[in-house]
Amino acid sequence: MFIFVLIVTIMLKAERQQIILNEVRRHNRVLLPDMADLVNVSVDTVRRDITELHRKKKLQKVHGGAISLGFHNYNYQGVQVYSKDEKSIICEKAISLLRDGQVILFTGGTTNMEMARLLPPNLKLTCFTPSLPVASQLLVKPNVEVIFIGGRVSKDSQITVGGSAIHMLSEISVDLCFLGTHSIDLSHGLTEFDWEIVQLKKSMIKASRKIVAPVISEKLNTIQRYKICDLEDIDTLITELDPKDSLLGYYRDKRFELL
Amino acid sequence: MFIFVLIVTIMLKAERQQIILNEVRRHNRVLLPDMADLVNVSVDTVRRDITELHRKKKLQKVHGGAISLGFHNYNYQGVQVYSKDEKSIICEKAISLLRDGQVILFTGGTTNMEMARLLPPNLKLTCFTPSLPVASQLLVKPNVEVIFIGGRVSKDSQITVGGSAIHMLSEISVDLCFLGTHSIDLSHGLTEFDWEIVQLKKSMIKASRKIVAPVISEKLNTIQRYKICDLEDIDTLITELDPKDSLLGYYRDKRFELL
DNA sequence: AAAAATATTGCAAAAAATTGCAAACCATGC
DNA sequence: GCATGGTTTGCAATTTTTTGCAATATTTTT
Known part of the structure; x- marks a missing residue:
């Protein structure tokens, strides 16, 4: 029945x-x-x-x-005037460094934002960042816990800066920091034009066990006013170029890894 | 037979x-x-x-x-056409409370976001917020200093929650807090369905001298699971309705201001 | 670059809405 | 009683809406 x-x-x-x-x-x-x-x-x-x-x-x-209507998602289509290829090559290399369970620190900048966007959805991470655009990209990744570093937000860069942010950074310690930068040079190291952001990045470096700098080749051998750190302070330099490329010449002599 | x-x-x-x-x-x-x-x-x-x-x-x-007419509350055709207008009416009233030099606390939610969007460009404010969407709206205002309340970001609401955010709130004191809420009821007060956000909002209330609650009339007389505060705890209630509207009946008996 | 997920489009079956119509019903007044 | 005009109700034909399906694009993910 x-x-x-x-x-x-x-x-x-x-x-x-x-x-x-x-x-x-x-x-x-x-x-x-x-x-x-x-x-x-x-x-x-x-x-x-x-x-x-x-x-x-x-x-x-x-x-x-x-x-929902209130849910703002940053679509920085406009920013992509940069050649998308170079950036995605760098991001791919950078993402290959990541492992499940790691705790990561992202600075701001278009490269970090693109990287956050390209994170594979299954990757389990805990991510700290002071950047609004990066945070909003990270938020759509189901397996990423996002922790925002609070403080006064700089209008230009949409990054929190200042004492509060630096204080919060002083209390954390992460596995890896993806350190975006405006300029990199053999003798001057990593430099930036905004004093406050430089202070912030210094704190980020202190808070991280390993520093990875994704750098588009355009930024190689350029200098800005304020110094973030020496080349010796970073552990890995990622560019879109072949490691054997002549442009990278003297960078190969340095102790860091070249991807 | x-x-x-x-x-x-x-x-x-x-x-x-x-x-x-x-x-x-x-x-x-x-x-x-x-x-x-x-x-x-x-x-x-x-x-x-x-x-x-x-x-x-x-x-x-x-x-x-x-x-039934009551059931679809904030859903149906006629209502939603006005929805944006209602919101702008509320925002206008809310913005009229602001003065140059004040320090403001914005919670999240669409109303606060809309309000941030509509802020007059000449208004000089210092704004604290734990909401990414609100922050990004505030950032385009030239005379507004934005301070983001850091912490773990809730994926659903794009708001920072948790101990870090609450701690940061414990260290500040602001003039005015625009407290968004999901539900408001005469006997149950202001309620919300997310426990963590309730905790955050409690801290925000403590950090503010004056509490203003912008509430679309749809939300009147609805109840959620967790309580933020009593009606007595807020100083001003803003709705899009005429203060003499019958819907507001018993709300008039309360001690707060009705706009 | 391939694979998986999601969107778009056209289509057809089922459900529901609309329309016109006629029968039934009601209230008047003659 | 009976005719008149108006309303209500059910029926049937037609139109519209809804919905799932499949074939095809497009986007996203690997």
Whole structure:
């Protein structure tokens, strides 16, 4: 004998959209398949619902689901005037250094932001950063815990600087620091044009066991006003060039690793 | 032997509509065929009844049935069109409270974000916030100094939470706090569904001399799981409604200011 | 560069809405 | 009683909406 118990909860479209909207409001970010499961319809239908709610300005439709209107995501498309290839090569090399469970420190800058964007979603990390754009990129990675270094935010760079940030850095110790920089030079080391950011980066160096500097070759052999550290202070230099490239000449004599 | 018992209750139209209306109020939503079954008429008739009740604004007619007006609160067509206007009305009132030189604390949420976006460019403020979206809006204001409250960032809300943030808050004291909230109720006060955010907001209240709560009327008389504070703890309640609006009834008896 | 996930589009079946219409019903007044 | 005009109700034909599916692009991830 078979007993079929079929429980079909018929749901109105309006009701369904209400549930989706509540879920978005509550979690700020929902995935399409989750919603389809929740309200028991196909993903196509949920997609259509989300599209409709998007048209009505009740939420923001994004690839893979929806986010609440208040949820700001930095899309620095404009910044990508840089050759994307060089940057992704560097990021790829940098990401290959990462292992599950590590605690990482990211400075600001477009390279670090791109790197955060390219992090594989399965990588489990704890990331500290004083950069708003970097943080917002990291936030969409499901397995990354983000800890923001607070303090006064510099308008230009969208990085927290100043005593409070430096104090917070003095209390942490991380495995790896990806140190973005504006200029690098054989004799002058790493330099920057903003005094406050230099102070911050000095603290970051102190807080990190290993320093990795991703540097686009354009920045090689340029100098800015203020010094962050010597070449000797960094452990790994990453460029998009072949390590045998002539541009890297004297850098090879240094003790750090060249990728 | 068959016994047919046919009970036909002859029903007046008004009576029928009252039953439908009660059913809607009780269940928040009804399906058209169910109603036809309940009141023993064709679906066409019920449809006509619902259309009529919809015209009279007693319920909301939707495809396949009807939903109660209270239920979809902040969802439905008419409401959401105004949603942005409501928010700007609130923001305008809130911004009118600000003076040059003040030190302000913004929580997260869409209202605070919108408010940050609408700040007049000439206003000179120092703003603390644990919210990434709010911070990024504040950053484009030339005369606003932004200080970010650091700590672990909650993925859902893009707000820093946890001990570090609370500690940082314990060291500051500001003039005004714009306290966003999910729900407000006469007897339950301000409530929220996320425990960590509640803790954070409690700290924010302690750090502020004056508490202003901008609340869209949709959120009035709703309750969430965890309590932030009593109504008595806030100094000003801002809604988009006219202070004489009946919805605000008992709120007028409270000691705080109503805008 | 390949693979996986997500979007888009067109389509068809089912459900629901609309429309026109006629029968039934009600209240008047003759 | 009976005719008149108005309302209500159910029915059927037609149109619209909703929904899932499949084939095809596009985006994201590996």
